[in-house]
Amino acid sequence: xxxxxxxxxxxxxxxxxxxxxxxxxxxxxxxxxxxxxxxxxxxxxxxxxxxxxxxxxxxxxxxxxxxxxxxxxxxxxxxxxxxxxxxxxxxxxxxxxxxxxxxxxxxxxxxxxxxxxxxxxxxxxxxxxxxxxxxxxxxxxxxxxxxxxxxxxxxxxxxxxxxxxxxxxxxxxxxxxxxxxxxxxxxxxxxxxxxxxxxxxxxxxxxx
Numbered sequence: 114x115x116x117x118x119x120x121x122x123x124x125x126x127x128x129x130x131x132x133x134x135x136x137x138x139x140x141x142x143x144x145x146x147x148x149x150x151x152x153x154x155x156x157x158x159x160x161x162x163x164x165x166x167x168x169x170x171x172x173x174x175x176x177x178x179x180x181x182x183x184x185x186x187x188x189x190x191x192x193x194x195x196x197x198x199x200x201x202x203x204x205x206x207x208x209x210x211x212x213x214x215x216x217x218x219x220x221x222x223x224x225x226x227x228x229x230x231x232x233x234x235x236x237x238x239x240x241x242x243x244x245x246x247x248x249x250x251x252x253x254x255x256x257x258x259x260x261x262x263x264x265x266x267x268x269x270x271x272x273x274x275x276x277x278x279x280x281x282x283x284x285x286x287x288x289x290x291x292x293x294x295x296x297x298x299x300x301x302x303x304x305x306x307x308x309x310x311x312x313x314x315x316x317x318x319x320x321x
Contacts, residue, residue: 122156125269126180129192130158132271133178138279141165141288147175154179154193162279164200164286171286172200176278178271188265189233195263196220196236196278200285204242204256213238216260219284223277226290229266231274236262258285 122130134144141164149159157179164172177195184191206212216238224231239259245252260281266274280290 123180123182125191126156126178129180129266129269129271130178132269133158133176133275134160135272135275135279138276139283139288141171141283141286142279149177153177153195154181154185156180160275162282164282164288166286166288171288172198172282174198174278174282176275187233190265190267192266192269193263194231194266194271194274196261196281198260198278198282198285200258200282200287202240202256202258204254206258207240207242207256212240212258216258216285217262220260220262220277220281223280223284223290224264224274226280227273227276229273229277230268231264231266234262234264236260260285 121127134146138144143163143165145161147159147161149157151157157177159175159177161175162173163170164174175197179193179195180191181188181193182191185193202212217236220236221234224234237260239261241257241259243255243257245254264274283290
């Protein structure tokens with residue numbers, strides 16, 4: 114390190130960050146590196162994703178890795194993962210009282226299925242109905258589900274957590290998980306020109 118250069122990130126964070134982006138995912142998932150929020154922890158990294166069926170975007174999400182060598186209140190360790198998933202749902206689902214518990218179970222069951230070791234999981238499930246007025250009166254009514262969650266990984270290997278997050282996005286999009294004996298593929302290349310990536314909600318750094 115030369116004078117004026119910031120110190121290198123700790124080795125534990127670098128090792129964890131290398132495992133944040135899944136090496137093999139379903140062909141419906143498109144991954145890209147995205148900027149991570151800088152004010153939540155001394156070190157952070159993030160990956161974003163979209164789920165497609167043909168050319169229809171069904172869900173979007175992001176997974177943020179936070180690292181604080183001193184830990185933070187409620188973390189139970191030095192690492193924290195923050196996940197966000199948003200997907201379109203059928204209008205009648207927004208009134209189903211079981212939608213919240215079922216959506217939350219998608220996350221916890223996916224973490225357990227991939228053998229992820231974690232603690233202090235928390236989060237929210239939100240149902241949203243958007244209706245246009247004025248110049249947007251002709252826009253169709255949209256109904257969405259949003260899941261925000263955070264939890265503390267108990268080791269430096271983030272790959273099972275990232276795999277669980279990918280499963281969560283697919284489940285929210287209505288695509289069932291692949292059987293364990295079916296090989297995954299390399300992710301789709303990101304579509305840089307896609308205007309949906311300018312959605313400001315994707316950059317909301319709220320931590321549940």
